[in-house]
C-alpha cells in the first residue's frame with residue numbers, strides 16, 4: 001500500500017502509525033515541505049493472540065524509506081507507550097531525538113539496559129523555549145500527567161499550528177511535576193490553532209479524573225491501619241504514585257523496599273532528575289524481609305498481573321525472597337487495563353488463598369487516572385479552541401466518542417483517525433486523503449517478528465492443539481524397517497493413549513505396505529492419515545510433523 005506524498009509537499013499532513021486503534025504503541029508523524037517530524041515511539045502489550053510475546057511495537061515500514069527526511073523524534077514523556085520502542089526501532093531511523101531532562105534520563109537508562117551502544121543523539125530541550133526542527137517550530141508546553149515532565153507539543157508551521165497534547169489531565173495538586181500551563185494553552189488558542197491532536201483514553205468517564213493529593217492521603221491512612229506486611233503495586237512509570245506510596249509508607253513508620261527491575265530503574269531516573277529527594281534510602285527485598293513485618297512497605301511491579309513481575313511471583317510463592325502470610329495486605333494502586341482482567345484476577349485469587357487482604361480501586365480509594373475525563377476535555381477545548389479535533393490515544397470507540405464530544409463543544413470539524421491514515425490538516429480542505437502500511441511487530445525473545453508470521457501462527461496452533469510427530473525408517477525397498485515412533489507433546493499422553501498410539505503406528509505400517517512399489521516418500525500420505533485419525537478419535541488438529549529416514 002503506497003501513497004504518493006510528493007504532490008502534498010505544501011500540505012501539512014498527519015499520519016498516525018500507532019495509538020489510533022489502541023491505547024498504547026503511540027507513533028505520530030507530521031509531514032510538511034517534504035520533511036517528517038515524529039512524536040513518540042512507544043510499545044504496546046501483546047494479548048493472547050501472541051503466545052510467548054509480551055510487547056509489540058509499531059510497524060514502521062511506511063516511514064523507513066523516508067528516514068533521511070525525518071528531522072527529529074520528539075518524546076512527550078517517559079511512559080512505555082510513548083518511549084518504549086526507541087531501543088528497538090531507533091536503529092532503523094537514526095534521527096535526532098528531542099525531549100526534556102527527565103525523559104532523556106529514563107530513555108538513556110533504557111538504551112543501556114537494552115544494550116544499544118550506538119551514540120543516540122538526544123537533545124535536551126526546555127519547556128517554554130521555541131526550537132526549530134526543519135520546517136517545524138516547536139514548543140514544549142508543561143501539562144499534568146502521572147509522570148514528571150509531561151509536555152504537550154505545539155507544532156508551528158506557516159500552514160498553521162497543531163497542539164499535540166500527548167497524555168494529560170488537570171490536577172491542581174499533582175504532587176510531582178507541575179500543573180498544566182493553562183496560560184500558554186490559552187495564548188495558543190488566542191493566536192489560533194488549526195488542529196488539536198488529543199488524548200481520548202477517558203472520554204467515557206464523566207466529571208474529573210481526581211487529584212493525586214487525595215490518593216496520597218488515602219494511601220497514608222490505609223498503610224497506617226495495616227499491622228502486618230504491606231505490598232503496594234503500581235505502574236513503575238507512575239512517578240507521582242511511587243512518590244505517594246513512598247511518603248505514605250514513611251509517614252506510617254515503614255521503610256520502603258523496592259521489588260522489580262523497572263521500579264529500581266524509574267526511581268533511579270527520578271532521583272537523577274531531582275525528584276524523590278526527601279525519600280529515605282530504599283531497601284532491597286533481602287533487607288526488607290529482615291525487618292519486623294510492620295516496619296517495611298514493599299513496592300512491587302505487576303499491577304496488571306504480568307506473570308513475570310514481582311507480585312505474580314509472590315502470589316505464586318515463587319519469589320526468591322518475598323513471602324506473604326495471612327493478615328498481610330496487598331494494595332493495587334492502579335486500574336485494570338482492559339484485556340488484563342483475567343491475569344489480575346489470577347493474582348488476586350492466589351493472594352486471597354494465602355489469607356492476604358487485597359485492596360484495589362473497587363474496594364478502596366487507591367488510584368486516580370492520569371488521563372482527562374470529560375470535564376477536563378471540555379476545559380482543554382475552551383482553552384485551545386482548535387479548528388479541527390483529531391482524537392488519538394484510544395480504540396475506535398474512544399476516538400469516535402471523542403470526535404462527537406468535540407463537535408458538541410463547538411469544534412467546527414473532527415477527523416477520526418485509524419493507524420496508517422494520511423490526514424491533510426490544511427485549513428481549506430482537511431480530511432483523510434489516503435493511507436499507508438501500518439500494523440505491529442511482536443518482540444519475540446530478542447527479535448522482532450511479523451505478528452502474523454508462520455512462527456506465531458504455528459505457536460498459536462501448538463498452544464491450542466499440541467503437536468504430533470512421527471519418525472519412520474524405510475528400508476531400501478521403501479518398506480518399514482522399524483515400527484514408526486510417534487510422540488504427541490500437548491496432544492497425546494504416552495501412557496493413557498498407548499493403545500491409540502499403537503493403532504496409529506499400525507495404520508501407518510499398513511498404509512506403507514499398501515502403497516506398493518511407489519518410490520515417492522510417503523510424507524503427505526502419513527501426514528493426512530494422522531490428521532484424519534486424530535481428528536476422528538480426539539477431535540483435535542495438532543501440528544503434525546513427519547520425519548522419514550532412509551536406510
Ligand SMILES: [Zn+2]
Pocket residue numbers: 077079145167
Ligand atoms: Zn502517559
Ligand SMILES: [Zn+2]
Pocket residue numbers: 024026079081082167393
Ligand atoms: Zn499514553
